[in-house]
Amino acid sequence: MIQDIDIADLKKITELIQVKYGYDFRNYAMSSFKRRMLRILELKSLSVESLLKKLQEQPTFIDEFLDELTVNVTEMFRDPGFWRIIRDEIIPGILLNHKQFKIWHAGCSSGEEVLSMTIVLKEMGILQDVQLYATDLDTTILEKAKQASYPIKNMELNEKNYIRYEGKGSLKDYYKEENGKAVFDKSLLQNVTFRKHDLVKGEVFNKFDLILCRNVMIYFNQTLQNEVLKKFHESMFKYGYLAIGSKESLIWCEVANKFLVVNNEEKVYKKIKD
Ligand SMILES: C[S@@+](CC[C@H](N)C(=O)[O-])C[C@H]1O[C@@H](n2cnc3c(N)ncnc32)[C@H](O)[C@@H]1O
Numbered sequence: 229m230i231q232d233i234d235i236a237d238l239k240k241i242t243e244l245i246q247v248k249y250g251y252d253f254r255n256y257a258m259s260s261f262k263r264r265m266l267r268i269l270e271l272k273s274l275s276v277e278s279l280l281k282k283l284q285e286q287p288t289f290i291d292e293f294l295d296e297l298t299v300n301v302t303e304m305f306r307d308p309g310f311w312r313i314i315r316d317e318i319i320p321g322i323l324l325n326h327k328q329f330k331i332w333h334a335g336c337s338s339g340e341e342v343l344s345m346t347i348v349l350k351e352m353g354i355l356q357d358v359q360l361y362a363t364d365l366d367t368t369i370l371e372k373a374k375q376a377s378y379p380i381k382n383m384e385l386n387e388k389n390y391i392r393y394e395g396k397g398s399l400k401d402y403y404k405e406e407n408g409k410a411v412f413d414k415s416l417l418q419n420v421t422f423r424k425h426d427l428v429k430g431e432v433f434n435k436f437d438l439i440l441c442r443n444v445m446i447y448f449n450q451t452l453q454n455e456v457l458k459k460f461h462e463s464m465f466k467y468g469y470l471a472i473g474s475k476e477s478l479i480w481c482e483v484a485n486k487f488l489v490v491n492n493e494e495k496v497y498k499k500i501k502d
Pocket residue numbers: 298299300301302303306334335336337338341363364365366369425426427428441442443444
């Protein structure tokens with residue numbers, strides 16, 4: 229088992245991925261990046277040299293590699309209090325100005341967050357009026373998100389979160405059990421566009437009334453977080469909302485004075501200046 233990996237080896241791997249595949253991990257937070265890299269070496273029984281060779285010679289390996297490198301942990305209605313704020317304050321705030329609006333889930337992982345949003349919108353009777361975009365760097369996880377089918381063992385936590393969120397019914401109203409999976413009603417995803425998007429490259433592809441990027445920037449260093457937050461600001465309509473993870477913050481970043489804190493505990497902000 230490999231106990232450690234030095235900076236020079238990490239640099240060799242990141243450079244190869246950047247040059248050959250165009251993914252730039254130089255500004256990811258070092259400690260978690262290193263832990264993930266060690267985990268891949270152990271999981272695949274590879275040395276640094278054999279990993280470099282595999283990345284160099286087997287282009288198909290890159291998707292599997294990215295899937296292991298990124299942290300995909302997620303839940304439905306993660307932080308139920310946050311979802312109550314979305315339903316009771318944020319969406320009513322958006323509806324004051326427009327009946328139809330757009331939401332971006334950046335770093336959507338396997339889709340539980342966007343699925344939760346569609347359930348919130350359905351229960352508010354406005355799902356048909358909202359366009360949702362769900363993006364991630366990891367194409368393997370995006371495919372899972374499109375399926376909206378999850379191991380039934382995950383549903384206990386999801387159901388608990390939904391009850392704490394105080395939804396209108398039961399989460400069971402939205403899925404069928406098939407071969408040990410909870411298969412969600414596909415009509416929930418009718419207005420969701422899934423697409424690959426790399427926050428590091430920072431392409432601005434649309435303008436949104438609400439952006440959720442929760443538990444993603446925690447894996448970036450401050451330089452990258454700052455760049456990503458500037459792009460989010462650019463991708464939002466004035467008076468739009470930005471929600472980040474409860475352990476994340478934007479008060480220190482360059483665009484901080486262009487936002488108002490709406491809820492400090494759940495890290496919801498409102499864009500007040502262009
Ligand atoms: C921990 S999950 C967060 C999922 C969900 N937002 C939540 O809070 O439950 C982090 C996600 O960010 C994605 N990610 C990491 N780096 C990214 C990048 N550069 N661009 C887009 N997504 C990225 C990962 O692939 C992963 O699916």
